[in-house]
Amino acid sequence: MNLKQPNISLPLKLTFLIFSMVLNCMGIIIIQLSQENITYDKLGFLESFKDIPIAFISLFAVNFISRFGTKKSLVFSLLFVAICSLILPFVKVFWFYKLWFAIIGTCFALGKICVYGIIRNNMIEEKSLAKTMNSVEASFMIGIFVVNTGFGWLISSKYGEFWKFGFIFISLISFFTVYLFSKLKISEPENKNTRLLPDLSGFGKTSVVVFFAVIFFIVFTEQSFNSWLPAFYKDHLKVNSFFALQASSFLALFSYAGRTITSKIIQRFSLGKYFITCLLLTISLLIIISIIQFYFSDDAKVLLYLFPVIGLFLSPLYPVINAKMIAKIDREKINTFTSLIVIFSSLGSSLSSITISILFERQLLSYYSVYILSAVVVIFILAFAYFRLSANKI
Structure with a gap:
């Protein structure tokens, strides 16, 4: 199988597009439900x-995928997303959002492990992995842009009260992606794993632990933007919901550009140096934003245009460091390793949203950029340690 073939790359990219939209609609839901007390x-x-x-x-x-196969597991997760998104517009109680997100999270865990497994099973060299992962992950950024822009237009239109019916569009794309996968034959390595829990032996080395810490804080930082930037724009910069969502969409657009550009040029550079350079540029922008927010508050509206630029340098971090580490993992253990990536990513996302909500609840939004800057500095320290240790093999 060749990942460059359109019949394979399209459903993989659509899978990440779909999960991006359902995972990152949190910003829209926060804005809409906050208006319902x-x-x-x-x-x-x-x-x-x-x-x-x-x-x-x-x-x-990992055990589920081993039993049913990568393709069937991926189709299963997409079908559940499609059905749940079809139901959501017709349910009005708050508890259903909790159930909905729990189901979406479960499907994403399966889907991401399957997609990473397909990529790793057909790539060996770390720069090729970085190129492919940035290309596929770029569609994740497009999903953020589409969901913010589409729902923004819908909310601001005369049909704004029907904003939840936008999820039917996501449902249709999911069904279409399932159809594409049904037409494909995906070769899979034979896996006789019958363990209920995955075998974690070999993942306790210092370099691996530091890698997971880096992943945790990258997602911690990204989620501070993806879910809460629209609410920050609306509450702190006093713009309307439509403009808040559109301005946030540009963060996704810059992030898409960052990952797409990276996929085109990454083979010319050392992954470690490229990663650190992106980090330093992100830190520089956040320092500028913090200075403006504290010392030039009259010009704070310029933050609407500066925050999105961060996506250009922040977005390549996750796929680049994943590619560098995954290239060292045996193919037999890739699903297990990806499951750990998903776990630490989800923990970073959850903790980020909880702590950001505290800033909002206590009206401490003046420290929003400083809070994010602190997280990026932690990433820099951990990444420096990781790249020093990465020469050690698992």
């Missing part, structure tokens, strides 16, 4: 109903 502390914990199932299910997903 649901407090930010409750909305902050809503993210946990998505992320905790992701972490928990990932422990058992």
Whole structure:
């Protein structure tokens, strides 16, 4: 199988597009439900109903995928997303959002492990992995752009009260992607794993532990933007919901550009140096934003245009460091390793949303950029340690 073939790359990219839209509609839901007298502390914990199932299910997903195969598992997860998105517009109670996100999180855990497994089973060299992963992950950014722009237009239109019917569009794309996978034959390595829990032997080395810490804080930082930037724009910069969502869409657009450009040029550079350069540029932008926010508050509206640029340099971090580490993992262990990536990613996302919700609840939004800057500095320290240790093999 060749991942460059359109019949394979299209459904993989659509899979990430779909999961991106359902995972990152959190920003829209936060804005809409906050207008229905649901407090930010409750909305902050809503993210946990998505992320905790992701972490928990990932422990058992490897066994499930081994039993049913990568393709069937991926189709199963997409079908559940399609059905749940079809139902959502017709349900009005808040508890259903918790259930909905729990199901979405479970499906994402399965889907991401399957997609990473397909890529790793057909790639060997780390720069080729980085190129492919940035290309596929770029569609994740497009999903954020589409969901923010599409729902933004719908909310601001005369049909704004029917905003939840936008999820039917996601349902249709999911059914179409299932159809594409049904036409494909995906070769899979024979796997006789019958363990209920995955075999974690060999993943306790210092370099691996530091890698997972880096992944945790990257997602921690990304989620601070993806779910809460629209609410920050609306509450702190006092723009309307439509403009808040559109401005946030540009973050996704810059992030897409960052990953797409990386997929084109990454083979010319050392992955470690490229990663650190992107980090330094991200830190520089956040310092500028913090200075403007604290010392030039009259010009704070310029933050609407500066925050999205961060996506250009922040977005390549996750696929680049994943590619560098995954290239060292035996193919037999790739599903298990991906499940651990999913677990630490979901924990980073959940903790990020909870702590950001505290900033909102206590009206501490002036420290929003400083909070994110602190997380990026932690990534820099951990990444420096990781690249020093990465010469050691698992």
